[in-house]
Amino acid sequence: MSEFLADADFELYRKLVYDESGIHFSATNRSILESRLKERLRDKKLESLKDYFQLIVKDKEELKTFLDSVTTNLTRFFRNQAHFDAIEKYVVPELIKQRGSGERKLRFWSAGCSTGEEPYTLAMLLKEILPAGWSFEVVASDISLKSLMVGKEGFYADGRVQGVPEPFLAKYFEKKPGGHQIRDDLKKLVRFDYHNLKNDSGLRNLDVVFCRNVLIYFDEAAQKAAVERFWEAMSGKGFLFIGHSESLFGMNTRFEFVKTDWACFYKK
Numbered sequence: 560m561s562e563f564l565a566d567a568d569f570e571l572y573r574k575l576v577y578d579e580s581g582i583h584f585s586a587t588n589r590s591i592l593e594s595r596l597k598e599r600l601r602d603k604k605l606e607s608l609k610d611y612f613q614l615i616v617k618d619k620e621e622l623k624t625f626l627d628s629v630t631t632n633l634t635r636f637f638r639n640q641a642h643f644d645a646i647e648k649y650v651v652p653e654l655i656k657q658r659g660s661g662e663r664k665l666r667f668w669s670a671g672c673s674t675g676e677e678p679y680t681l682a683m684l685l686k687e688i689l690p691a692g693w694s695f696e697v698v699a700s701d702i703s704l705k706s707l708m709v710g711k712e713g714f715y716a717d718g719r720v721q722g723v724p725e726p727f728l729a730k731y732f733e734k735k736p737g738g739h740q741i742r743d744d745l746k747k748l749v750r751f752d753y754h755n756l757k758n759d760s761g762l763r764n765l766d767v768v769f770c771r772n773v774l775i776y777f778d779e780a781a782q783k784a785a786v787e788r789f790w791e792a793m794s795g796k797g798f799l800f801i802g803h804s805e806s807l808f809g810m811n812t813r814f815e816f817v818k819t820d821w822a823c824f825y826k827k
């Protein structure tokens with residue numbers, strides 16, 4: 560048992576993290592919470608967990624920094640290629656068909672976008688596959704301010720663009736010392752925003768929601784609440800993609816499961 564994070568403190572902090580973000584810390588990942596708390600105390604030059612708790616209940620900015628520190632931001636360009644194949648071969652053709660003579664604009668949301676690789680992948684793909692006369696917008700949101708800053712900046716070290724096909728790299732990135740910079744014309748198609756999935760985003764009429772590898776950190780109640788909010792944010796026949804190791808099975812949602820040759824996802 561830890562001397563730093565006693566049982567009562569663990570309960571207090573894990574409840575706070577859960578109430579504020581939906582992120583659930585189980586006993587097995589207690590050490591992660593502990594190490595993040597140690598860092599925050601060191602940074603704020605505080606002696607005790609009690610002092611730090613008093614600080615975060617009144618200082619909203621520090622609360623955001625703390626929540627940021629407990630997130631896992633692992634991501635990469637073209638993560639789970641099968642999803643992007645399904646977007647190209649099934650979802651976009653379907654949305655174009657649905658629209659008929661209606662508005663020629665598609666709206667995507669990357670919810671839990673981390674450092675931006677996912678929304679930029681979507682933007683590159685949509686630039687390639689949408690027919691002339693069509694436009695799109697990708698909203699990218701996260702609770703990690705540090706990650707959002709990376710996304711907004713759009714600079715990725717060489718090792719981080721490994722999954723990007725060479726033609727895309729040449730077309731949408733500019734080579735800079737030590738890395739690659741997203742070009743401005745792609746950047747302006749992705750709008751980064753702070754948003755906590757505990758709350759309503761206010762977004763409506765979205766055609767596609769990507770929320771991949773985020774719900775895995777929530778408990779079932781928080782997952783269900785987030786999925787209900789996606790429903791509200793989506794247009795009549797929108798599509799929802801979650802991580803390939805995640806599932807809505809047994810959650811009793813209104814989404815319909817769709818199995819295609821490329822990937823499985825959900826439909827409103």
Ligand SMILES: C[S@@+](CC[C@H](N)C(=O)[O-])C[C@H]1O[C@@H](n2cnc3c(N)ncnc32)[C@H](O)[C@@H]1O
Pocket residue numbers: 579580581582630631632633634635638670671672673674677700701702703706754755756757770771772773776802
């Ligand atoms: C593992 S990353 C997934 C990134 C990307 N979607 C992917 O699949 O590669 C999970 C992201 O979810 C974000 N996240 C966790 N809880 C959140 C919440 N309550 N609201 C918004 N974002 C959240 C984290 O900050 C993190 O950046």
